[in-house]
Structure formats: structure tokens, C-alpha cells
Amino acid sequence: xxxxxxxxxxxxxxxxxxxxxxxxxxxxxxxxxxxxxxxxxxxxxxxxxxxxxxxxxxxxxxxxxxxxxxxxxxxxxxxxxxxxxxxxxxxxxxxxxxxxxxxxxxxxxxxxxxxxxxxxxxxxxxxxxxxxxxxxxxxxxxxxxxxxxxxxxxxxxxxxxxxxxxxxxxxxxxxxxxxxxxxxxxxxxxxxxxxxxxxxxxxxxxxxxxxxxxxxxxxxxxxxxxxxxxxxxxxxxxxxxxxxxxxxxxxxxxxxxxxxxxxxxxxxxxxxxxxxxxxxxxxxxxxxxxxxxxxxxxxxxxxxxxxxxxxxxxxxxxxxxxxxxxxxxxxxxxxxxxxxxxxxxxxxxxxxxxxxxxxxxxxxxxxxxxxxxxxxxxxxxxxxxxxxxxxxxxxxxxxxxxxxxxxxxxxxxxxxxxxxxxxxxxxxxxxxxxxxxxxxxxxxxxxxxxxxxxxxxxxxxxxxxxxxxxxxxxxxxxxxxxxxxxxxxxxxxxxxxxxxxxxxxxxxxxxxxxxxxxxxxxxxxxxxxxxxxxxxxxxxxxxxx
Numbered sequence: 001x002x003x004x005x006x007x008x009x010x011x012x013x014x015x016x017x018x019x020x021x022x023x024x025x026x027x028x029x030x031x032x033x034x035x036x037x038x039x040x041x042x043x044x045x046x047x048x049x050x051x052x053x054x055x056x057x058x059x060x061x062x063x064x065x066x067x068x069x070x071x072x073x074x075x076x077x078x079x080x081x082x083x084x085x086x087x088x089x090x091x092x093x094x095x096x097x098x099x100x101x102x103x104x105x106x107x108x109x110x111x112x113x114x115x116x117x118x119x120x121x122x123x124x125x126x127x128x129x130x131x132x133x134x135x136x137x138x139x140x141x142x143x144x145x146x147x148x149x150x151x152x153x154x155x156x157x158x159x160x161x162x163x164x165x166x167x168x169x170x171x172x173x174x175x176x177x178x179x180x181x182x183x184x185x186x187x188x189x190x191x192x193x194x195x196x197x198x199x200x201x202x203x204x205x206x207x208x209x210x211x212x213x214x215x216x217x218x219x220x221x222x223x224x225x226x227x228x229x230x231x232x233x234x235x236x237x238x239x240x241x242x243x244x245x246x247x248x249x250x251x252x253x254x255x256x257x258x259x260x261x262x263x264x265x266x267x268x269x270x271x272x273x274x275x276x277x278x279x280x281x282x283x284x285x286x287x288x289x290x291x292x293x294x295x296x297x298x299x300x301x302x303x304x305x306x307x308x309x310x311x312x313x314x315x316x317x318x319x320x321x322x323x324x325x326x327x328x329x330x331x332x333x334x335x336x337x338x339x340x341x342x343x344x345x346x347x348x349x350x351x352x353x354x355x356x357x358x359x360x361x362x363x364x365x366x367x368x369x370x371x372x373x374x375x376x377x378x379x380x381x382x383x384x385x386x387x388x389x390x391x392x393x394x395x396x397x398x399x400x401x402x403x404x405x406x407x408x409x410x411x412x413x414x415x416x417x418x419x420x421x422x423x424x425x426x427x428x429x430x431x432x433x434x435x436x437x438x439x440x441x442x443x444x445x446x447x448x449x450x451x452x453x454x455x456x457x458x459x460x461x462x463x464x465x466x467x468x469x470x471x472x473x474x475x476x477x478x479x480x481x482x483x484x485x486x487x488x489x490x491x492x493x494x495x496x497x498x499x500x501x502x503x504x505x506x507x508x509x510x511x512x513x514x515x516x517x518x519x520x521x522x523x524x525x526x527x528x529x530x531x532x533x534x535x536x537x538x539x540x541x542x543x544x545x
Contacts, residue, residue: 059095061123116203200226335427
């Protein structure tokens with residue numbers, strides 16, 4: 001078989017065939033390499049080429065501190081260095097990948113994926129994010145992309161390098177938006193419909209998708225969005241309402257602190273060090289007793305231009321008008337961090353809550369006491385992890401959904417309940433193997449472990465059929481109504497109907513957070529939307545847990 005060939009506006013591409021028969025075009029540059037004078041600058045569109053370009057291998061991951069639990073070095077670039085590895089990837093990283101069922105002139109729905117990793121880790125190269133399974137299962141075109149991470153994509157360097165670097169802390173978002181433009185301009189050549197694009201992401205990828213949504217720039221560019229396990233950023237919860245670490249002053253303070261502690265707070269260091277050396281210095285910052293370490297340092301922010309309005313206010317003002325939303329979370333998000341820090345369960349909840357860093361002094365003690373009541377049979381450490389799950393993920397996701405639904409957007413909410421083990425439970429990212437239709441592959445076992453027998457295999461197959469089926473239905477038609485699921489009503493801010501992807505039987509429940517959300521709304525002194533409405537028909541009621 002000859003290599004698949006497409007002609008894009010940037011130039012001709014020769015692809016390859018995946019094992020399942022899908023056609024893959026990998027490592028396609030969408031921007032000029034952000035190196036040399038372009039470091040910390042907004043991305044520039046790739047210069048066109050004329051000779052056929054091989055698109056048979058993934059591009060390098062963005063430069064990042066190497067974490068072995070994310071995968072071997074070869075998952076980050078083709079030829080890893082010899083010897084101990086502390087930093088992986090390359091500054092020349094702005095590429096994307098396309099999987100298509102066929103080059104037959106058809107126009108199929110398009111799913112564009114932004115990977116997570118706290119905006120300083122991971123890559124579209126990682127096997128869990130490969131799009132071939134969804135492409136074949138759903139007869140859709142799948143696109144994944146790389147973007148600048150860490151200091152290169154999410155750090156405010158203007159105080160050191162000058163005003164021409166204003167807004168550099170949003171360069172990762174700028175990369176993603178340029179990639180989306182490239183996709184809109186070229187996806188028809190791959191058999192994709194530029195008028196039927198769904199943008200999705202999980203964790204920091206979900207956060208970044210939500211930032212694009214609140215900018216208002218996606219209206220007319222995409223039809224739908226999928227936001228998994230994060231929006232905007234963790235809530236800083238105090239008595240005056242929810243605040244996020246996105247105001248320019250906070251973004252600058254965090255960036256200056258990182259640069260100072262890493263010893264890169266000079267123009268000579270920022271522009272003269274190699275990408276690996278600069279990243280290594282940041283990776284060597286002692287995290288001490290910080291709960292999330294570098295995971296809490298690289299957030300987008302308001303820049304007064306593209307992102308000028310407080311995000312939740314932007315949702316209420318119509319930034320999402322015309323865009324359907326599928327959004328959700330796992331039932332024990334913070335459990336993922338127990339993979340690296342299991343001793344957290346032995347800590348005092350007040351200690352954990354304080355180091356979480358987003359709770360005001362005014363609410364911390366009340367929250368610790370409240371979660372002892374919400375989960376009375378759980379050890380204190382587990383109570384604290386539920387608190388962090390809610391503040392860092394569940395509540396921001398729910399508030400975002402409420403604002404969008406109150407504005408009139410079509411919103412569907414889900415929760416994932418399958419526990420990977422007794423300690424980490426239904427942890428952050430454990431839903432990815434099912435949404436990507438690869439629950440039995442080695443890359444998935446790194447997240448959810450191997451299936452323990454035929455019953456576990458059957459359970460995973462059922463959840464995969466339900467979750468991938470719902471996602472594909474949403475991508476195709478704008479509603480996650482999969483034949484294997486019960487009726488899934490739209491999310492309403494009054495009843496908060498939520499599909500529970502459950503290991504026993506998936507079902508819909510109303511107000512799944514129960515008194516926990518009531519506590520936060522009352523503590524904040526603000527009820528974001530009306531809570532007093534009749535329960536949705538046929539829905540199950542749940543306990544606070």
C-alpha cells in the first residue's frame with residue numbers, strides 16, 4: 001500500500017497507517033519553532049513547504065521535567081539522551097497529529113484534544129492520547145496537539161524581559177489557538193468537517209479549553225466542547241466569593257517567585273540558558289511541604305486583551321453562546337496525588353487544607369469541620385482529600401456548568417465512580433482509558449491497573465462502551481445519548497442532573513454533591529444559581545458522599 005497523501009495549505013504530507021487501519025499523519029508543524037528570538041514570544045504560523053513532508057512520527061514533546069511514572073523517555077522524543085534523564089522534550093515542539101478513517105472526500109466530525117499535565121508535563125505523544133481507537137470506533141477525525149509548557153508557555157517574563165513580552169504567561173493558550181486555526185483551515189483535506197469541530201481536554205487541558213471558551217473567540221470556530229476534571233483553575237474560596245489565581249498581580253507574583261527560587265530571574269538566564277538547563281533549574285526547586293509542588297505554578301491569566309473579563313462573568317455574559325458543553329469530574333480527584341504522596345493520608349486535615357493554598361483562613365477551619373461531618377466514617381486524611389477534590393476540581397466544574405446552563409447553553413454533566421484501588425479510589429484521570437476507548441492497553445493499566453479477572457474485564461468493557469459511546473454521540477450530534485445508557489437529561493442549574501458512570505450500573509442523579517455544595521454556597525454568602533426546584537424525573541437521590 002502506498003503512503004497516504006494529503007495536500008494542506010501549508011504543504012504536502014505523507015502519512016502512515018495505524019494498526020487498526022486508520023490513517024495517521026503525525027508530527028505536523030503548525031507554527032514556527034519557538035526557539036532563539038521566538039522564545040517566550042507568541043507563536044508564528046508555520047512557513048509553507050513545497051516538497052512532500054514525512055508525517056509518520058510524532059513530534060517531540062515540549063521541554064519538561066522528566067517524571068518516570070509518565071512513561072519511558074522514548075514517549076517524549078524519538079532519540080532520548082544516554083545516561084540519567086532529568087529533562088525531556090524539545091523547545092521545537094509545536095506539532096499536531098491527525099487520525100482519519102479514510103481519505104474519501106467525506107466530511108466527518110472532528111475531535112481536537114488538548115492534553116493535561118498541569119501545564120508543565122505530558123505530551124500528545126503519550127499512548128493514552130493516541131486517537132486511532134476513537135477514530136475507528138466512531139468514524140470521526142481525531143486531532144491532538146502539543147503546546148509550550150511550564151516556563152516557556154505559562155510564565156510572566158515581562159518584568160525581566162520587558163513590555164514586548166506582555167502576556168507571555170498565555171503563550172501556551174496562544175499556541176493552542178493557532179493550532180485550532182490550522183485545523184480549521186486544513187482539516188477538510190483529511191476528511192474532517194471544519195464546521196463540526198469539538199474541542200476537548202482533561203485536567204490542565206480542560207482548564208485550557210475553558211479559558212478558550214471564556215475568551216469568546218471559539219464562537220463560530222467550534223460547535224462543542226468537552227471539559228474533563230478542571231476549569232479555569234482551582235478555586236480560591238473565601239467569604240467574598242470564588243476567586244481564581246488568574247488576576248495579573250497573582251500570576252506575576254507566582255512567576256517571579258518561581259524565577260527567583262530557580263535562579264533564572266535575569267534576562268541573561270531566561271534568554272541564554274538552553275531549554276533543558278532552564279527547565280532543570282525549575283525542576284530543582286525544593287517543594288518542601290507544598291502540596292502540589294510545580295503542579296500549582298503554571299496557570300493562564302487575565303491579560304487585559306484576549307482575556308479581559310472575569311471568567312465566570314464571561315460565561316454569564318454569553319462567551320459560550322452557541323457552543324454545547326459536556327463536562328464532568330471523577331469522584332475522588334485528589335486520589336491521583338496519593339500515587340506519589342501516600343503519606344498525605346496520615347496528615348492532619350488542617351495541615352493538608354492549609355497547604356492546598358486556595359482556602360482562605362476564614363473558611364479553612366469551617367471546611368475541615370464540615371468534611372468530618374460529610375464523611376464521618378472515613379479517616380481524617382480521606383476527609384481532607386475529599387475537601388481538596390471538591391475545592392480544586394468538582395466545585396469549579398459545577399459552577400462553570402451552572403453559569404453556562406443558566407445562560408441557556410446545552411450542558412451535560414457526568415461523574416466517574418470506578419475506583420482503581422482502595423486508596424486512590426475514583427481518582428483524577430482514571431476516566432481517560434474509557435473515554436479514549438482503550439481500557440485494556442498497557443498505557444491504561446498505568447492509570448487503572450490490570451483487570452483482575454473476567455468480571456473486571458467485562459466491567460471495563462461496559463464502561464468503555466458507555467463512556468466512549470456517549471462522547472462519540474456528543475461529538476457527532478451534540479447530545480451524549482448513547483444506546484447503552486439510560487436517558488441523560490440536560491444539566492440544569494436547579495436540579496444539576498448528572499450521569500454517574502458507575503461500576504454497578506450507570507444512572508442519573510440530581511444534586512450529586514448534596515450538602516457539600518450547599519455548604520460552600522452558604523459559606524461564600526452567594527448562591528450562584530437557584531437551588532430550589534423539583535427533582536428531575538426518574539433521577540436517583542444520593543448521599544453527601
